[in-house]
Structure formats: C-alpha cells, structure tokens
Amino acid sequence: MTETASSTKVPETVLKRKALREKIKAKRLQEAAKLKKQRKERRKEIFKRAEQYVKEYREKERAEIEARRRAKAEKKFYVPAGAKVAFVIRIRGINGVDPRTRKILQLLRLRQIHNGVFVKVNKATMQMLHRVEPYIAYGYPNLKSVRELIYKRGFVKIGKRGAWSRIPITDNRLIEDVLGKYGIICVEDMIHEIYTCGRHFKKVNRFLWPFKLNSPRGGFSRHGKRRHFIEGGEFGNREHLIDRLIKKMI
Amino acid sequence: MVSVAVARPLVSVFSVEGEGTEGEVALPTVFTAPIRSDVVRSVHTRMALNKRQPYAVSSKAGMQSSAESWGTGRAVARIPRVPGGGTHRAGQGAFGNMCRGGRRFAPTKIWRRWHRKITKNEKRYAVASALAASALTSLVLARGHRIERVSEVPLVVGDQAQTLKKTKSAVALLEKIGAYEDVVKVKESKKLRAGKGKLRNRRYTQRRGPLIIYEKDEGIVKAFRNLPGVELCRVDSLNLLQLAPGGHLGRFCIWTKSAFQKLDEIFGTFTQPSQQKKDYTLPKSILTNCDIGRIINSDEVQSVLRPKVVRKRISIRKKNPLKNKNEMFKLNPYSRVLLKEAREATSKPSQKKQKRLMRRKNKEVKKIGREYYKSIVA
Numbered sequence: 001m002t003e004t005a006s007s008t009k010v011p012e013t014v015l016k017r018k019a020l021r022e023k024i025k026a027k028r029l030q031e032a033a034k035l036k037k038q039r040k041e042r043r044k045e046i047f048k049r050a051e052q053y054v055k056e057y058r059e060k061e062r063a064e065i066e067a068r069r070r071a072k073a074e075k076k077f078y079v080p081a082g083a084k085v086a087f088v089i090r091i092r093g094i095n096g097v098d099p100r101t102r103k104i105l106q107l108l109r110l111r112q113i114h115n116g117v118f119v120k121v122n123k124a125t126m127q128m129l130h131r132v133e134p135y136i137a138y139g140y141p142n143l144k145s146v147r148e149l150i151y152k153r154g155f156v157k158i159g160k161r162g163a164w165s166r167i168p169i170t171d172n173r174l175i176e177d178v179l180g181k182y183g184i185i186c187v188e189d190m191i192h193e194i195y196t197c198g199r200h201f202k203k204v205n206r207f208l209w210p211f212k213l214n215s216p217r218g219g220f221s222r223h224g225k226r227r228h229f230i231e232g233g234e235f236g237n238r239e240h241l242i243d244r245l246i247k248k249m250i
Numbered sequence: 251m252v253s254v255a256v257a258r259p260l261v262s263v264f265s266v267e268g269e270g271t272e273g274e275v276a277l278p279t280v281f282t283a284p285i286r287s288d289v290v291r292s293v294h295t296r297m298a299l300n301k302r303q304p305y306a307v308s309s310k311a312g313m314q315s316s317a318e319s320w321g322t323g324r325a326v327a328r329i330p331r332v333p334g335g336g337t338h339r340a341g342q343g344a345f346g347n348m349c350r351g352g353r354r355f356a357p358t359k360i361w362r363r364w365h366r367k368i369t370k371n372e373k374r375y376a377v378a379s380a381l382a383a384s385a386l387t388s389l390v391l392a393r394g395h396r397i398e399r400v401s402e403v404p405l406v407v408g409d410q411a412q413t414l415k416k417t418k419s420a421v422a423l424l425e426k427i428g429a430y431e432d433v434v435k436v437k438e439s440k441k442l443r444a445g446k447g448k449l450r451n452r453r454y455t456q457r458r459g460p461l462i463i464y465e466k467d468e469g470i471v472k473a474f475r476n477l478p479g480v481e482l483c484r485v486d487s488l489n490l491l492q493l494a495p496g497g498h499l500g501r502f503c504i505w506t507k508s509a510f511q512k513l514d515e516i517f518g519t520f521t522q523p524s525q526q527k528k529d530y531t532l533p534k535s536i537l538t539n540c541d542i543g544r545i546i547n548s549d550e551v552q553s554v555l556r557p558k559v560v561r562k563r564i565s566i567r568k569k570n571p572l573k574n575k576n577e578m579f580k581l582n583p584y585s586r587v588l589l590k591e592a593r594e595a596t597s598k599p600s601q602k603k604q605k606r607l608m609r610r611k612n613k614e615v616k617k618i619g620r621e622y623y624k625s626i627v628a
Contacts, residue, residue, distance in 0.1 A: 046582070046584075047583040
C-alpha cells in the first residue's frame with residue numbers, strides 16, 4: 001500500500017476519505033462558531049428580560065402596597081384584583097372515584113395523587129374545580145411558589161404525539177426550541193407567563209408536565225382530606241394559603 | 251461470478267495417447283453458475299430418499315388372535331386375553347404393545363411417504379451449482395480428493411478416452427493425468443462398515459474417487475468400471491448424488507472433450523436458454539459484485555451519504571437550581587446579580603472591606619488628631 005523511502009504513494013481512497021472528513025470538520029466548526037455567537041446573544045437577551053421581570057414584579061408589589069395605603073388614607077376600600085392563576089393539587093388517590101370527577105381530573109391533568117398543575121382562573125375552570133373539590137386542594141400561588149415549582153420540579157413535555165417524554169429543565173434551549181415562536185426563550189419567561197397569566201399561558205402550561213409533588217412534610221391537618229379547608233380539613237379553595245401547602249410539598 | 255461480457259477462459263484438453271495437451275476448449279457457462287450449497291444440500295437430502303425400499307412390520311403381526319378383554323370384576327387387568335384353555339397361551343394378554351406376543355406400538359406401514367418430489371428447476375439449480383463447484387480446486391481438495399498431481403481443474407481429456415477398452419489403459423490414462431492417486435486413496439480406504447449395515451449387504455465402505463463424464467460409451471464404461479471408487483456418468487444425465495456426494499460440493503470430475511463441449515448445449519448460458527432442457531436458463535446470482543466493502547466505500551455511495559448524526563442525550567441529570575448556584579446561573583444569568591444584592595442586603599461588609607473601611611476611618615481620625623496636635627503645639 002504505502003511505500004516507505006522517498007516516494008510515498010498513498011492510495012486514492014485514503015486521500016478521498018481524508019478530504020471528505022476535512023470538509024465535514026470545516027462545516028462543523030463553522031456551524032459551531034455560528035451557534036456560539038447565537039447563544040451569546042441569547043444570553044444577553046435572557047439577562048435583559050430577567051432584569052425587566054424583576055423590576056416588573058417589584059413594581060407590582062409596591063403598587064399593591066401603595067394602593068392599599070392610599071385607600072386606607074382616604075378611608076376607602078381597596079379591592080385587590082382577582083387572581084388569574086390557580087395552582088391545583090390532587091390530594092386523593094385513584095380508587096373509588098366516580099366517572100364525572102375522574103374525567104374532570106383527567107382534563108386537568110391530575111392523574112396521580114399529589115400531582116399539581118397551574119390552571120387559568122375563569123368561570124369555566126372554576127366550575128370544573130368546584131365539581132372535583134373533594135379531591136383537590138387549590139389556591140392562588142405567589143411568585144415565590146411559582147418560581148420554586150418551576151425551578152425545582154419543572155419538567156417539560158418534549159416529543160410528538162405518541163412519543164412524549166418528561167424532560168427536566170436543564171437548559172433554556174429546551175424551552176426556546178418549543179416556545180421560541182411565542183417569544184418565550186427561558187425559564188424566567190415561562191415563570192412570567194404563568195404568574196401573570198400572559199397571552200400564551202395555555203401553551204406554556206401545556207408544555208409543563210404536571211408537577212409531581214411530595215406528600216406534605218408534617219402531614220395533612222387533623223381532619224385531613226375528609227373535610228373542606230374551611231372546616232379544618234384540606235380540600236377545596238384555600239386561596240392564598242396554598243403557598244404554605246406548596247412549601248410543605250415541594 | 252464472472253460477468254457474461256468477459257470472454258470465456260480456456261481449458262486445455264489432455265491427450266489420451268502421446269504427451270501433453272491436444273488443444274483448448276472454452277469453459278462452459280455452467281461452471282460460473284452461483285454455488286448454492288444450501289440448495290445442493292436440501293436437494294441432495296431429498297433426492298437421496300428416493301432410492302429407498304419400503305420396510306414395514308407385517309400388518310398381521312401380533313393381531314392374529316381372537317383375544318377379548320375379560321372386563322372388570324375378575325381381579326385381573328383389563329387387557330384383551332386369549333380365550334380357550336388347555337395351554338399356557340390361554341388367558342394370556344394379547345394385542346397390546348406391552349403384551350408378550352402382542353403387536354408393537356405404531357407398527358410401521360408401507361404407505362409411509364418414502365420418496366420426495368423435487369421441483370425440476372431446483373434439481374437443475376443444484377446440478378448447476380455442483381458443476382460450478384467441481385471447477386474450483388479448493389472445493390475439490392476440501393472434499394478430500396487427491397488432486398495434488400492434477401495440473402488443471404476442470405480436467406478434460408481427449409475423446410479417445412471414450413474408445414478405451416482395457417482397464418489397463420484406463421489406469422495408464424489416469425496416471426498420466428495425475429488422477430490415479432484419487433483411486434489409490436479409495437483402494438486404501440476400504441474398511442468394514444461400522445454398525446448393522448454390515449449385516450445388511452453393506453459390508454464395506456470406501457471413499458469416492460473421480461467421476462468420469464463421457465458423451466458416448468464406446469468402451470469407456472467397461473474400461474473404468476472395475477476401478478475402485480471410479481464412477482461413470484453420461485453428460486446428458488448428470489446425477490446430483492454423484493456430483494455432490496453426501497450433499498458436499500466439489501466432486502473430482504474428469505470430462506471427455508465432447509462431453510465438456512456439450513455442456514453449453516445442455517445448460518445454455520445466462521442469456522441463451524438451454525437447447526436440451528425446455529424453457530431453462532442458468533440461474534443468476536443475486537449479487538453480481540460481492541465486495542460489499544468496496545461498494546460502500548465507492549464514490550457513488552459515499553457522495554450521497556449525509557454526515558454522521560451524533561445523537562445527543564436530550565436529558566441529563568437534573569440539578570436543583572434553587573440550591574446549585576451554577577445551575578441557577580445557567581438557567582437565569584441575572585441570578586448572580588440578585589445573589590449579590592441579597593448578600594449585600596443581609597450581611598455586613600466582608601472582612602476585607604470592613605478592614606478597609608476601618609483603616610480609612612482611622613486614617614481620617616488620625617488626620618484630625620494630628621492637626622489638633624499641630625494646632626496645640628503651634
């Protein structure tokens with residue numbers, strides 16, 4: 001094949017192979033450089049957005065507080081805006097469930113005990129939640145709960161029909177690939193969309209796999225799942241106190 | 251397999267009288283037929299069944315009595331028993347396979363399917379393969395023939411061989427072409443058969459020698475037939491059982507010139523159908539180019555391949571961003587700013603900074619002190 005000494009003859013196939021490999025490599029490096037630049041720009045964009053959101057949340061908080069104070073000062077009443085997003089946790093198991101309740105829980109994607117989902121608050125969904133009240137604990141989460149849920153327990157649904165996978169959120173690219181066309185490119189965007197119930201709430205919510213939570217640390221209350229929260233139990237709407245339960249279950 | 255476009259290679263014809271060769275013949279196309287050992291084996295096993303003679307046990311054996319079961323209640327087994335009295339035989343069990351003198355279990359029948367039908371085309375395929383194999387020295391050697399002295403395979407001999415009358419001249423011919431060693435091998439291999447065959451008129455076994463294929467018998471059969479191991483065959487009726495004994499390819503064949511030349515007429519070529527066999531052309535192999543490696547590395551194939559896809563693992567181990575600062579930074583680059591703010595809000599300035607501030611404060615205090623001192627002293 002290859003002769004030693006002065007004249008080294010290399011077989012043609014070897015040369016062809018080498019040329020082909022180098023071409024592929026050059027292309028790959030080019031693509032890599034382009035991607036690197038893209039990603040750098042993305043990072044900058046994400047930083048800006050995160051900064052903007054932090055400012056927005058703080059402003060909102062301050063605005064709330066100001067409004068309350070103003071109302072108090074003027075001897076008027078401040079009625080806070082109704083919640084837009086609820087977090088629903090299934091607290092009962094799957095045995096002995098009547099068909100209607102079963103179906104509604106399926107529609108809410110609560111197929112397992114201690115599964116949690118975000119739900120947009122409107123007449124329709126509220127009626128659904130009311131129907132399955134004995135099986136769920138729900139309320140209106142604050143920003144911290146939303147963030148913690150998505151960061152700690154956030155998994156997304158990737159794949160296509162018939163081949164879905166539950167993938168942990170380890171990179172913003174996972175989000176950008178699917179939700180990029182709605183302008184959502186990072187975790188902070190997702191959190192913002194969920195918390196403020198943005199235009200693409202449904203898409204982001206569907207992209208999130210239902211949260212699989214622990215059983216509550218310290219257990220449920222004495223009357224537990226048998227009674228409504230109002231009666232000292234656990235099920236039903238507990239509005240802003242859902243944060244405490246989430247904290248125990250996250 | 252040699253492609254049809256290439257000119258046929260030439261085979262030398264060895265002269266019967268005199269030295270050396272007496273001309274050349276083109277190799278018939280049969281010898282380039284695909285060598286399908288699987289076809290040959292399956293056809294051979296079926297063909298070999300066809301010479302069988304039926305055997306069976308007498309249909310009446312064990313059933314020639316009027317035995318009847320005594321039924322229950324007599325403290326004996328319910329097997330049919332021979333009636334009558336006065337002999338040992340009376341009351342003995344009969345008919346059953348377990349009984350003494352009864353018929354056996356599942357008596358063999360003569361209507362067992364002894365023979366096998368083989369489709370004509372399959373048979374022809376097998377013969378073509380066997381012939382092709384006989385043209386490859388490695389296969390013939392592997393089959394065990396002693397052809398070390400034979401100068402060429404396929405071995406073709408002049409037509410004068412067909413007129414040989416004496417076995418002596420037959421031996422002389424074989425020695426001249428180097429085929430006699432194979433005959434010697436046969437002679438030396440004659441042994442008693444192991445097993446019951448020796449009591450069944452198959453007393454000795456020996457190897458197979460060369461197969462001589464001729465076109466017209468003008469004495470050749472009588473000349474060669476007494477030589478141990480040598481078999482003779484007319485070219486018109488080639489027998490797979492002789493061409494591939496035991497289903498193994500590569501019988502050592504010796505051809506006469508006219509027999510050799512007749513093969514193209516009998517089998518045809520890949521394009522021309524056979525003249526003797528109706529509607530028959532030689533089988534074609536599925537691959538014309540068996541060098542898969544070369545095909546894969548050829549320009550035609552390589553030029554249309556896409557680059558290798560490296561499948562990245564889409565999900566890696568999840569780390570908790572709320573605890574793992576690097577993970578948080580990966581997902582949210584603003585997090586470092588927030589952390590810094592948080593740290594500054596809750597804690598005192600770091601030791602170093604404290605020291606620095608202290609030092610500055612001390613410097614200022616000292617400055618004031620010094621000036622006061624100066625003012626006093628002054």
